[in-house]
Amino acid sequence: xxxxxxxxxxxxxxxxxxxxxxxxxxxxxxxxxxxxxxxxxxxxxxxxxxxxxxxxxxxxxxxxxxxxxxxxxxxxxxxxxxxxxxxxxxxxxxxxxxxxxxxxxxxxxxxxxxxxxxxxxxxxxxxxxxxxxxxxxxxxxxxxxxxxxxxxxxxxxxxxxxxxxxxxxxxxxxxxxxxxxxxxxxxxxxxxxxxxxxxxxxxxxxxxxxxxxxxxxxxxxxxxxxxxxxxxxxxxxxxxxxxxxxxxxxxxxxxxxxxxxxxxxxxxxxxxxxxxxxxxxxxxxxxxxxxxxxxxxxxxxxxxxxxxxxxxxxxxxxxxxxxxxxx
Amino acid sequence: xxxxxxxxxxxxxxxxxxxxxxxxxxxxxxxxxxxxxxxxxxxxxxxxxxxxxxxxxxxxxxxxxxxxxxxxxxxxxxxxxxxxxxxxxxxxxxxxxxxxxxxxxxxxxxxxxxxxxxxxxxxxxxxxxxxxxxxxxxxxxxxxxxxxxxxxxxxxxxxxxxxxxxxxxxxxxxxxxxxxxxxxxxxxxxxxxxxxxxxxxxxxxxxxxxxxxxxxxxxxxxxxxxxxxxxxxxxxxxxxxxxxxxxxxxxxxxxxxxxxxxxxxxxxxxxxxxxxxxxxxxxxxxxxxxxxxxxxxxxxxxxxxxxxxxxxxxxxxxxxxxxxxxxxxxxxxxxxxxxxxxxxxxxxxxxxxxxxxxxxxxxxxxxxxxxxxxxxxxxxxxxxxxxxxxxxxxxxxxxxxxxxxxxxxxxxxxxxxxxxxxxxxxxxxxxxxxx
Numbered sequence: 001x002x003x004x005x006x007x008x009x010x011x012x013x014x015x016x017x018x019x020x021x022x023x024x025x026x027x028x029x030x031x032x033x034x035x036x037x038x039x040x041x042x043x044x045x046x047x048x049x050x051x052x053x054x055x056x057x058x059x060x061x062x063x064x065x066x067x068x069x070x071x072x073x074x075x076x077x078x079x080x081x082x083x084x085x086x087x088x089x090x091x092x093x094x095x096x097x098x099x100x101x102x103x104x105x106x107x108x109x110x111x112x113x114x115x116x117x118x119x120x121x122x123x124x125x126x127x128x129x130x131x132x133x134x135x136x137x138x139x140x141x142x143x144x145x146x147x148x149x150x151x152x153x154x155x156x157x158x159x160x161x162x163x164x165x166x167x168x169x170x171x172x173x174x175x176x177x178x179x180x181x182x183x184x185x186x187x188x189x190x191x192x193x194x195x196x197x198x199x200x201x202x203x204x205x206x207x208x209x210x211x212x213x214x215x216x217x218x219x220x221x222x223x224x225x226x227x228x229x230x231x232x233x234x235x236x237x238x239x240x241x242x243x244x245x246x247x248x249x250x251x252x253x254x255x256x257x258x259x260x261x262x263x264x265x266x267x268x269x270x271x272x273x274x275x276x277x278x279x280x281x282x283x284x285x286x287x288x289x290x291x292x293x294x295x296x297x298x299x300x301x302x303x304x305x306x307x308x309x310x311x312x313x314x315x316x317x318x319x320x321x322x323x324x325x326x327x
Numbered sequence: 328x329x330x331x332x333x334x335x336x337x338x339x340x341x342x343x344x345x346x347x348x349x350x351x352x353x354x355x356x357x358x359x360x361x362x363x364x365x366x367x368x369x370x371x372x373x374x375x376x377x378x379x380x381x382x383x384x385x386x387x388x389x390x391x392x393x394x395x396x397x398x399x400x401x402x403x404x405x406x407x408x409x410x411x412x413x414x415x416x417x418x419x420x421x422x423x424x425x426x427x428x429x430x431x432x433x434x435x436x437x438x439x440x441x442x443x444x445x446x447x448x449x450x451x452x453x454x455x456x457x458x459x460x461x462x463x464x465x466x467x468x469x470x471x472x473x474x475x476x477x478x479x480x481x482x483x484x485x486x487x488x489x490x491x492x493x494x495x496x497x498x499x500x501x502x503x504x505x506x507x508x509x510x511x512x513x514x515x516x517x518x519x520x521x522x523x524x525x526x527x528x529x530x531x532x533x534x535x536x537x538x539x540x541x542x543x544x545x546x547x548x549x550x551x552x553x554x555x556x557x558x559x560x561x562x563x564x565x566x567x568x569x570x571x572x573x574x575x576x577x578x579x580x581x582x583x584x585x586x587x588x589x590x591x592x593x594x595x596x597x598x599x600x601x602x603x604x605x606x607x608x609x610x611x612x613x614x615x616x617x618x619x620x621x622x623x624x625x626x627x628x629x630x631x632x633x634x635x636x637x638x639x640x641x642x643x644x645x646x647x648x649x650x651x652x653x654x655x656x657x658x659x660x661x662x663x664x665x666x667x668x669x670x671x672x673x674x675x676x677x678x679x680x681x682x683x684x685x686x687x688x689x690x691x692x693x694x695x696x697x698x699x700x701x702x703x704x705x706x707x708x709x710x711x712x713x714x715x716x717x718x719x720x721x722x723x724x725x726x727x728x729x730x731x732x733x734x735x736x737x738x739x740x741x742x743x744x745x746x747x748x749x750x751x752x753x754x755x756x757x758x759x760x761x762x
Contacts, residue, residue, distance in 0.1 A: 212448070224470065226458065228756040231465035231572050233458075234473050249568040262752070264434070264458035264466075267474075278474050280456055281444055 005031050008092050011101060020047040028058035033094065033101060035065045039073040041081060048084040052161045055126070057108055057115040061133055063101050065089045083145060083157035086138065104137045127162055128176055132318035134158065135310060142177070142308040144191055151290075152196055153203035154305045170201055177308055185314030188306035195300040197288035204289040207297075209282035211270035215294070217285060218271040223263045227254060235267060338678050350664060350679060353657060354686060361653070363693050366542050370697055373545040387503035391495070395425050398494065399477030399561070403431040403467035407485035408439030415451045417488045423495040429454045430485070431471045434461030434750075463749040464554075465570035472561075472569045480564060482577075484555045487601045488517065496597035497558045508563045508589020509581055510597075511549065512556035513537055517600035519711070524610055526714050527721045528603040533698045533708065537595060541701065544593035548646035552581045552591060556599035563589060572757045574748050575620020582629050585643050595701070611729055618654075618733035619743040625651055658731050687719035694718075 003026065004015045014031035018024075020038045023046055038044055044066075054060045066074075066081060068090040074081055082088070089097065111133070120126040135142060147155040151170045159176065163169035180186045196203050210217045222235040225245070232249035239245040245254035245261070254261045270277045286295050310318065348355070377384070400418060404410075411430065418428055430452050432439050440457050447455040456470055468482065479501065481494060490496075493512060500510045514536050519529035536553075543549040552559075554577035567583040570576045581591055604610040625647055631638065632647050668675055695715050699705055736742050744758040 224458070226460075226462045226466045226470075228462075228753045229760055230568065231463065231469055231570060231753065232568065233462070233466050233470035238473075258752075260756075262460055262462075264460045264462055265456075267456070279447075279454065281447070 003037075006092075009094055009098065011094060011098075013092065013094075016047070020044055023047055023050060025050055025054060025059055028056065028062055032105065033063050033065065033097075035067060035089070035092070036070070036085070037067065039070055041074040044074075044081060045084065048081065049161050052084065052158065055115075055117045057112050057133065060130055061104055061108055061137055063097065063104055065097070067092075080147065080149075080155075080157050084161060100138065103139075107133070107137050124172070124176060127159075128180060129318070131159055131176070132310065132314070136315065136318055142186070144305050144307060151200075151202055152194055152303065154192065154194060167200065174303075177306075180314065181306075181308065183313075183317075185311060185317055186308040187311050188308050190304060191307050192305040194303050194305060195297070196303055197286075197291060197293055198295055198299050198301045199293040200288060200291040201301060201303075202288050202290035205300075206287040206289060207284055208287070209268070210285035211268075211272065211275060211277055212279055212281075212283055213277040214270060214272050214275040215285060216270050216272035216275060219282060220269045220271055221266050222269065224265045224267055225254070225261050226264050227252075227261045229260065233264075335681060338681050341678050342682055347682075350668070351683060351686075353660060354683070357653075357657065358687075358690065362690055366538065366694075366697060369542040369545050370538065370701065373541055374701070376545075384499065384503055387499045388495075390502040391498055396478035397425050397427055397476060398423065398498065399427045399429055399471075399475035399480045400483055400494070401429050401431070401468060401471040401475060401480050402483045402485050403433060403464055403471060404435075404439075404485040405433040405461060405464070405467075406435045406437045406439055408432075408435065408437060408442040410485040411439075411442055411446060411452070413488055414483070414485055415446060419451075420491050421489065421494045422492045423498065426494065427453045427475065427477050429456065429471045429475055431467040432457040433464065433467035434458050461750045463572060463753045465572050465576050466753070468576075469569040472564055475561065478561055479558055480561050481558045482554060482556070483599070484601065487514075487555050487599045489556070490598040490600070493556070493597045493599055497556070497594050500592045500594050501558070501560065504590060504592060506588070506590050507592055508559065508584035508587070509552045509591045510558045511540065511544075511552035511581075511591070511593045512558070512597040512599045513540075513593075513595045514553050514555050515598055515600050516603050518602050518605070522605050523714075523717075524607055525603050525605055526711060527717065528610070530695075530698075530711060530714060530718055531722065532603075533702065534694045538694065538697050538701060540593040541595050543646070543649070544591075546645075547590075547642045548649055549591055549593050550581055550585065550643075550646040550650065551578050553577055555601050556597070559584070563587075572749060572753050573620070574616045574743055574746055575624055578620060579624045579628070582624065582632070582643075585640075585646070586629075586632075586638070588640070614726065614729045615733045615736070616743070616746060616748060618730045619737040619746075621650065621654055622734055622737040623743045654730065655734055658727055658734065661727055662731055684719060687723055688716050691715050691718040691722075 003018050006013050006015065011033055012031040013033045013035050014026060015037040016026070016034055017037045019026050020036065020043050023043070036044055048064065051059055051062065051064060064085045066085055066088045068088045071088065086097070086100070094101070115129070117126050120129065142156055142159070144154045144156055146153060147157065150160065151166045156173055156177070159173040160169035163172060177186065181188055194203055195205070197205060208217045209219055211219060222237070224233060225236060225239055226233045227247045227249070229252060230247060230250040232247055234248065238248050239254060246252070247254060257263070265280060267278055267280055268282050284297050286297055286300060288295070402414065415428070418426060428451070430443055432443055432455065443452060443455040443457070446452040454474060456474065458467065458470065472480065479498060481497060483489070497510050497512050501507050514532055516525060516529040516532050518525050520526070540549055557577065563584060566587060567580065570580055573579070585591055604613050632643050668679065692715055695712065699708055702708055741758065744754055746754065749757070
C-alpha cells in the first residue's frame with residue numbers, strides 16, 4: 001500500500017506512514033515535502049536516520065516535517081526527532097516553510113549531478129559535503145544539544161546520525177568538525193566544557209569521595225567535638241551515652257553547643273577493614289559508568305563544546321562540490 | 328681606671344660579715360649551696376653514673392631497635408604553616424624512621440591548611456588534622472592523640488628543629504628505665520645571634536635546662552617536660568586524659584603523669600633547637616604567661632601535692648617545693664629586701680649592689696663552667712663568654728621583676744584565665760571550673 005500524497009499551496013506532500021513502518025525510502029520525485037504521519041518515535045527515528053544515511057541528494061536534503069498534533073505521542077525527551085528533521089508544522093500549515101522548500105529544490109536541481117559518492121576520495125569527504133548541503137540549505141548553525149543518550153552528554157545529532165557506533169559517532173563527528181574548522185570553513189563559538197572518561201570518552205561518570213590511602217569509597221563522615229572544659233577532642237560516638245553526650249575524659253555532660261562544646265570539623269573513616277584510615281580531606285574519585293575505569297578528576301579528558309557556523313570560505317568550498325571538498 | 332678599682336675595693340672594706348649576712352643570707356644559704364655546690368656535685372655524680380652504666384644504655388638502645396615501635400610525632404600549632412617545610416626536613420633526617428607525623432592546625436587564619444594539606448598529599452605528613460575553629464593548644468594536641476597510632480608520642484612545637492638522633496635518643500630512656508611516664512628533651516636556642524635578648528636566653532637555656540634539669544632528673548624531682556620536645560607512651564597519655572587547658576599545659580601534664588606514679592626523666596642528649604622571642608617585649612609576654620602558670624597549676628590546680636594524705640609523695644612534694652621556693656618565695660623576699668633598703672638607707676645600695684653583683688658574676692661564671700663541661704659544642708658556647716657578666720642582671724633583675732609581676736597578677740586577678748593564648752570559649756570554662 002502506498003502512502004497518501006496531498007497538495008497544499010501547490011506543494012505535493014507525502015504523508016509518511018507505511019514507509020516508516022517498513023523503513024523503505026519512498027521515491028523522492030513523487031512529492032516536494034515529506035511529513036511524518038506516525039506515532040511511534042522509535043520507528044520514526046529509524047526512518048529519519050535512513051534519510052540521513054541516504055547518498056541521494058534528493059532524499060537527504062528532502063524537507064521532512066513532524067506534525068505538532070503527534071507531539072504528545074513522542075516522549076518528552078525525544079528532542080532528537082526534531083534535530084533529525086526540519087521541525088514541526090501545525091495543521092499542514094506550510095506557508096512559513098515555503099522559502100526553505102524552494103531554496104532546497106533549486107539547490108538540488110543545481111547540484112544533483114555533482115553529488116556522486118564515487119567522486120569523493122573518502123567517505124568522510126562525502127559526509128562533509130552532505131553536512132554542508134544540509135546546513136547551507138537550512139541556513140542553520142551546527143548546534144550541540146544536550147542529549148543523555150549520547151556518549152558525552154552533548155551531541156551534534158544530525159552529524160552523529162551518520163554512524164552506528166556511539167564512540168565512533170563522537171570521535172569522527174568531532175574530527176570532521178575540527179578539520180573543517182582548521183581549514184577555515186567553519187567558525188565557532190564556545191558553548192560548554194565537558195569532562196570525559198580518559199579511556200572511553202564517556203560523559204556518564206560517577207564522582208565520589210575516596211580514601212586517600214586505599215582508594216576505597218565506603219567512607220563514614222563524622223563530626224569532631226571539642227569539649228571546652230577539659231579540652232578533650234573526639235567524634236560524636238566517643239561522647240554518646242544513653243541519648244546524652246557525656247565526655248569520656250571528665251564524665252561531665254555536654255549540654256549546649258557553643259557553650260560547653262563545639263564542632264570544629266569533620267573527619268572521615270575509611271570503612272575498608274584492612275585500611276580504617278582516618279582523614280579529613282577525601283580526594284574525589286571518578287568511575288566511568290560505561291567502561292568502569294577508575295580515575296582521578298585531573299586525569300579526565302577535558303573537551304570544549306562549540307557551536308559551528310559555515311564561513312564564506314566554507315560556502316565557496318561547499319558549493320564547488322566534490323572538487324572543492326578535495327582541496 | 329685606677330680610681331674605679333680603688334673605689335670598688337673600698338666597698339669590700341665597708342662591709343662586715345654581720346651586714347653581709349643581714350642582707351644577703353639567702354645568697355649563702357640558698358644560692359651558693361644550690362647553684363654551685365649541689366649542682367656541681369650532682370652533675371658530677373650523674374656524669375659518673377652515666378659513664379658507669381654505658382652498657383645498660385647501649386642495651387636499651389638495642390632493645391629499642393629490636394622492637395622499633397611506631398612513634399607518633401605530634402605537632403599542634405596555630406598559624407605555623409611557614410615552619411612545616413623545615414619540620415618535615417628535620418623529620419626526614421632522623422636516624423629513627425618508624426615515624427608517623429601528625430600535624431594539627433588549630434584554626435589557623437593564614438595559609439597553614441593549604442600548606443599542610445599539600446604535604447599530606449605528598450605523604451610528607453601522615454595526617455594533617457584541622458580544627459576550623461581555634462580551640463587552644465590543649466585541644467589540638469588532644470585531637471592528635473585521638474587519632475595517633477604510635478606506641479610512643481613525641482610532642483613537638485612546629486618551629487623546633489631536631490638533631491638527627493634526637494628522636495632515637497629521647498626514646499632510649501623508655502628502655503633504660505622501668506615505669507617511665509615521660510621523657511623531656513634538651514632544648515637549645517638556635518637564633519642566639521639575632522639579638523641581645525636571644526643571646527641571654529641562649530645562656531639561660533643552657534644553664535636552666537641543660538644543667539639544671541640533669542640535676543633535677545638525677546634527684547628524681549624533675550617536673551617540667553617542655554612542650555617544645557617531650558616523649559610519652561601513648562597509654563600513659565590516655566590514662567591521664569591527655570592535655571588540659573593551658574597556658575602551662577606541658578608542666579601540668581608532667582605533674583599528672585607524676586601523680587600516677589610514673590617516672591619523669593630528662594634526656595640531655597636528645598637535643599631540640601628552638602626559636603626564642605627576639606624582642607624584650609615578646610620575651611616579657613612569654614615569661615609572664617609561663618610564670619602565671621606556676622600559680623595556676625602548682626598552687627591552685629595541683630594543691631593536693633602539698634597535702635600529706637595517702638597520695639602524698641615526697642618526690643612530688645620536693646619537686647613542687649623546689650619550684651615554688653626558688654621561684655616564688657625567694658622572689659618575694661628579694662622584692663621585700665629591695666624595698667627595705669630603698670626606704671631605710673638608699674645610699675647603702677651603692678655599696679650593696681656592686682658587692683652582690685660581684686658575687687653573682689662569680690656564680691654565673693661557675694654556672695658557665697658547668698655548661699661548658701657538660702656540652703659538646705664548647706666553641707659555640709665560648710663565643711658568648713663576654714655576655715656572662717650580664718647574666719646576673721638578666722636573671723637577677725629582669726626575670727625576677729617579670730616573675731613577681733606575673734605572680735601578683737595571677738594571685739589577685741587570675742589573668743591566666745583571660746589569656747588570649749586560649750580562645751575565649753575555653754578560657755571561660757577554665758574560669759568557671761578552675762578558678
